[in-house]
Amino acid sequence: MLASWFTYEAAPVFSLVESFTLKYFLKLCGFEAGEGVFTPGGSMANMYAPAMARHRLFPENKKHGMYSCQKLKMFTSEDSHYSVTKSANWLGLGEENVLRVRTDATSRIDTTELEVAIVRSIAEGDKPLIVSVTAGTTVFGAFDDLNRVADICQQHQIWLHVDAAWGCAALFSERHRPLLAGLERADSVSLCPQKMLGAPLQCAMFLMKHTGLLAGCNAACAEYLFQIDKYYDTAYDTGDMSVQCSRKIDAFKLWFMLKARGSAWFRSYVDNAMDCATYFHAVIIQNDHFKPVRSEYQFTNICFWFIPKRLQLSAPDEETEEWWSEVYKVTLALKEKMVKKGTLMVSYSSYPQNKLGYFFRLVVKCVPEPTIDRMDFIIKEMIALGSDM
Amino acid sequence: MLASWFTYEAAPVFSLVESFTLKYFLKLCGFEAGEGVFTPGGSMANMYAPAMARHRLFPENKKHGMYSCQKLKMFTSEDSHYSVTKSANWLGLGEENVLRVRTDATSRIDTTELEVAIVRSIAEGDKPLIVSVTAGTTVFGAFDDLNRVADICQQHQIWLHVDAAWGCAALFSERHRPLLAGLERADSVSLCPQKMLGAPLQCAMFLMKHTGLLAGCNAACAEYLFQIDKYYDTAYDTGDMSVQCSRKIDAFKLWFMLKARGSAWFRSYVDNAMDCATYFHAVIIQNDHFKPVRSEYQFTNICFWFIPKRLQLSAPDEETEEWWSEVYKVTLALKEKMVKKGTLMVSYSSYPQNKLGYFFRLVVKCVPEPTIDRMDFIIKEMIALGSDM
Numbered sequence: 001m002l003a004s005w006f007t008y009e010a011a012p013v014f015s016l017v018e019s020f021t022l023k024y025f026l027k028l029c030g031f032e033a034g035e036g037v038f039t040p041g042g043s044m045a046n047m048y049a050p051a052m053a054r055h056r057l058f059p060e061n062k063k064h065g066m067y068s069c070q071k072l073k074m075f076t077s078e079d080s081h082y083s084v085t086k087s088a089n090w091l092g093l094g095e096e097n098v099l100r101v102r103t104d105a106t107s108r109i110d111t112t113e114l115e116v117a118i119v120r121s122i123a124e125g126d127k128p129l130i131v132s133v134t135a136g137t138t139v140f141g142a143f144d145d146l147n148r149v150a151d152i153c154q155q156h157q158i159w160l161h162v163d164a165a166w167g168c169a170a171l172f173s174e175r176h177r178p179l180l181a182g183l184e185r186a187d188s189v190s191l192c193p194q195k196m197l198g199a200p201l202q203c204a205m206f207l208m209k210h211t212g213l214l215a216g217c218n219a220a221c222a223e224y225l226f227q228i229d230k231y232y233d234t235a236y237d238t239g240d241m242s243v244q245c246s247r248k249i250d251a252f253k254l255w256f257m258l259k260a261r262g263s264a265w266f267r268s269y270v271d272n273a274m275d276c277a278t279y280f281h282a283v284i285i286q287n288d289h290f291k292p293v294r295s296e297y298q299f300t301n302i303c304f305w306f307i308p309k310r311l312q313l314s315a316p317d318e319e320t321e322e323w324w325s326e327v328y329k330v331t332l333a334l335k336e337k338m339v340k341k342g343t344l345m346v347s348y349s350s351y352p353q354n355k356l357g358y359f360f361r362l363v364v365k366c367v368p369e370p371t372i373d374r375m376d377f378i379i380k381e382m383i384a385l386g387s388d389m
Numbered sequence: 390m391l392a393s394w395f396t397y398e399a400a401p402v403f404s405l406v407e408s409f410t411l412k413y414f415l416k417l418c419g420f421e422a423g424e425g426v427f428t429p430g431g432s433m434a435n436m437y438a439p440a441m442a443r444h445r446l447f448p449e450n451k452k453h454g455m456y457s458c459q460k461l462k463m464f465t466s467e468d469s470h471y472s473v474t475k476s477a478n479w480l481g482l483g484e485e486n487v488l489r490v491r492t493d494a495t496s497r498i499d500t501t502e503l504e505v506a507i508v509r510s511i512a513e514g515d516k517p518l519i520v521s522v523t524a525g526t527t528v529f530g531a532f533d534d535l536n537r538v539a540d541i542c543q544q545h546q547i548w549l550h551v552d553a554a555w556g557c558a559a560l561f562s563e564r565h566r567p568l569l570a571g572l573e574r575a576d577s578v579s580l581c582p583q584k585m586l587g588a589p590l591q592c593a594m595f596l597m598k599h600t601g602l603l604a605g606c607n608a609a610c611a612e613y614l615f616q617i618d619k620y621y622d623t624a625y626d627t628g629d630m631s632v633q634c635s636r637k638i639d640a641f642k643l644w645f646m647l648k649a650r651g652s653a654w655f656r657s658y659v660d661n662a663m664d665c666a667t668y669f670h671a672v673i674i675q676n677d678h679f680k681p682v683r684s685e686y687q688f689t690n691i692c693f694w695f696i697p698k699r700l701q702l703s704a705p706d707e708e709t710e711e712w713w714s715e716v717y718k719v720t721l722a723l724k725e726k727m728v729k730k731g732t733l734m735v736s737y738s739s740y741p742q743n744k745l746g747y748f749f750r751l752v753v754k755c756v757p758e759p760t761i762d763r764m765d766f767i768i769k770e771m772i773a774l775g776s777d778m
Binding site for chain 2: 004042062066067083085088094097138201222244245336348352
């Protein structure tokens, strides 16, 4: 688990393990002929996408830099992960060239506005580089409509990247796989089995449907490390395809989970987590102590406010500004109470896009295995701690 | 060890451990008032340096990108790590804007040529962004003259980055610390305790003498993750200073080594590794089966050719092109023999800068603790396997 890897020689077995695991997930995503690389987390995986898209479009930039390049535009939704913007800064594309398209009432990217934004930037003489959509947004767990976005990208010949860091768990479930319909039409995808699937941190992948681009963009061909004359097939020395040098064997734990448990285990765990989240939402929507932020959820992120007795209302029109301000304060105070008692770790969040203040954000993961009893415990414990606040 | 971290709330104890460990190494480097971040390996640490230098010089690039920026030049030696060049590609600076200055007979950067190159690029209207020098080069373990380079950088107001990924072990040794003389004058440094010091992979740091730049350059201020209204001091939420999101607790193993063993342990282990390398070099330089590539070494990288009996010469002028070609072939063949027998893992390398073909490159590390007996074993085993080749 702590071995260093960058060539077959440095860690032969782990090279094969990584190769097997990448192929397994490439196939799962419908990228049979593609290639991939393990990355230290989802943010780095999301940074690979514009780097690869840029290299495909302007391979000469590797040598010359961005100085005289046509202005490149990135498109994403206002609900996407902040790493999309971070990558624009590091790669020299500029944060203002990331156009964050607004989302609809279910937090999915508004595809009409996306297309308008793309057409506008072409008209302005800029080059749309990449559309980075999300399969499982951080706050609400929303899945952008991949097929619709793929149509747009296909029409305008734009790289389609899917940030499935959170939502990739659905790949294993027959019931929930449709959330990712159209993934096979994307150019690249980020996966983080370290999140919902419970692989030990760090375990993230960047996968592409194309081959050759990873080496084309990243290889420095340092002869002192990547010799060609070896007693084995140097096609196994894939280290130079990464932007790192020595790397951890992040593939091993995932490979081991696949071998030890199999995809049936993943499927049952994903379905169970979804069932628990659905149950939780169904219960709180009926309980006066809770007010769900949304009436429906696609994934296991359930967002809600806690309403102590003194703030429970008889009619929705009593929700004044003062009332909301009190509810937001309760979120913070109850969170502190929960942490200090040590019984619950439910995160909280805000949603400035809609001017929504602090609410609880329960994110149900596969491991440790959630149960209906545990969902009930969360509800009971929050009421016990917060009812009289 | 497998915890996820990006805020104090997510892993409070590990936040303090990371903060302590960064401060310890900042002090060791003479950057008392600085700041730092753990990175997934030395290549990523080396990529932080030009990103930070660029942000200090042109903070507006974060927003606007590199499109209309003055051409930025990076300076490094031809012996530096290939990640310096990789970073130029990713960051949009362009590989041709990395000027690889030639090295002298000891593999140190030629500081006269460095200054000439800097003056020339200024005259050409370009902007020298960063000089990235090496403390412990990959092949020969050479340390660039930090004080001399610091003078040059000071005069021209250029960011000085020191890639001490390999050589940072010398920080702990009174005898060998002078190799890093002048480090405290640098703007930033990369350290990899995962290399010579034996910290489990991955464990690397990027440290700066400046404060505020990490957040200034990297922060995306995603309100849904980094809330301001918390029940604790959010100055502990340093996750947004990184280009990653959730990270491994890489600091913990290093902190644990420091606590369990102390700096005296590090000192004795570094001195012992240096002694073993010196011994190895002294022995092979006297032995007809070995031909050292260099007559002197600064660090624990000992590079040499193995000369089987049939290729041993009575006078240096017998070293024909055919003879060299045979010696290079022996390196490859003996390496294969060693690996297949399973007794020795000595890497090999080439040095195209001087048209040197394949030679062995023994790199003595602190852990597991090398001994004189083990050095003798390497010599005896190579002779036993290779003498009659």
